[in-house]
Amino acid sequence: MNKHITILLAEDEPALGVIIKESLETRNFKVLLCENGEKAFEVYKNKSPELLVLDVMMPKKDGFTLAKEIREVDDTIPIIFLTAKSQTQDVVEGFTIGGNDYLKKPFSMEELIVRINNLLNRTKEQKHSEITHISHYTFNFPKQTLQYKNEEKIQLTHREAHLLFHLIKNKNQVLDRSLILNKLWGNDDFFSARSMDVFITKLRKKLNLDDTIQIINVRGFGYKLIC
Missing domain, CATH: 3.40.50.2300 (Response regulator)
Known part of the structure; x- marks a missing residue:
């Protein structure tokens, strides 16, 4: 294989x-x-x-x-x-x-x-994912870009793109913190959890041009993308 x-x-x-x-x-x-x-x-x-x-x-x-x-x-x-x-x-x-x-x-x-x-x-x-629209944003997962309306495209890091992909995939549902840590970070220890919090903060800033979009913290469970 x-x-x-x-x-x-x-x-x-x-x-x-x-x-x-x-x-x-x-x-x-x-x-x-x-x-x-x-x-x-x-x-x-x-x-x-x-x-x-x-x-x-x-x-x-x-x-x-x-x-x-x-x-x-x-x-x-x-x-x-x-x-x-x-x-x-x-x-x-x-x-x-x-x-x-x-x-x-x-x-x-x-x-x-x-x-x-x-x-x-x-x-x-x-490689097989399509371009996704989140309210007024366009998310191109293969190219790892995020664009608000006709504004300049924002380049995401590899990890930001994967985290946003899974948030969108579970839109308006709770994204289980432990599951996503194990999937993207390989484990759910303290260091990985701290790192994930940093990336969630970065994504919130990059999505803040549209007030209909929120990433909320569901204490004890994970995160939810609301749009």
């Missing part, structure tokens, strides 16, 4: 890099292993991988810097960060940059593979 999927893996710990590469290859992924961020960026430009697994702490160019540069030219490729960092601000920064998932070391290979498959499935979902 995965024989045509190419993953770029940037990991500066040689032993760990080889373990991850070999484990993914047993699942029929093609893996391009790089030992630093500079090399990873060159491989990204030349080989066109379909998913990135990036260690945060790398020589020459760290994973966050690498992701920022890639997001300037590619808003859609899924990115998973691997890191020993566990501070809330680091997790939030990773998602704000445009990361799609965040896996703390040490981790199990099975967990990484599940997260990779989840992201690939979400990418397929994105």
